[in-house]
Amino acid sequence: MAGEKSYELPEKMKEEFDRTFPAVRGQYPRIVMTMVPLDTEEDYVLPGVSGVLVKYEVQFEKRPEWQVKDQKYVVEGHVKEEEDTLYVSLDSICVN
Numbered sequence: 119m120a121g122e123k124s125y126e127l128p129e130k131m132k133e134e135f136d137r138t139f140p141a142v143r144g145q146y147p148r149i150v151m152t153m154v155p156l157d158t159e160e161d162y163v164l165p166g167v168s169g170v171l172v173k174y175e176v177q178f179e180k181r182p183e184w185q186v187k188d189q190k191y192v193v194e195g196h197v198k199e200e201e202d203t204l205y206v207s208l209d210s211i212c213v214n
Contacts, residue, residue, distance in 0.1 A: 125149045139193055139210065142182035147195050149206060150177050176206060190214050
């Protein structure tokens with residue numbers, strides 16, 4: 119089934135986000151899963167390949183950023199899979 123599904127963080131993760139990134143409290147990301155079938159006639163991608171491509175990503179409505187003195191910071195998110203488990207990491211990055 120092709121398409122995109124979006125998931126909110128659970129309340130416990132929202133609380134942890136607010137403690138970790140107090141300058142951008144409440145600007146929670148969503149986890150987005152995009153599915154692309156590889157073997158339908160209109161979406162045929164690779165000859166002889168069948169299945170579904172699944173992509174996970176962390177999206178923010180507005181990029182959370184803040185400044186401390188002359189240093190500007192943003193929050194970036196990543197999704198990785200290990201042994202059939204998805205892990206979401208959120209990191210603050212200095213962009214100057």
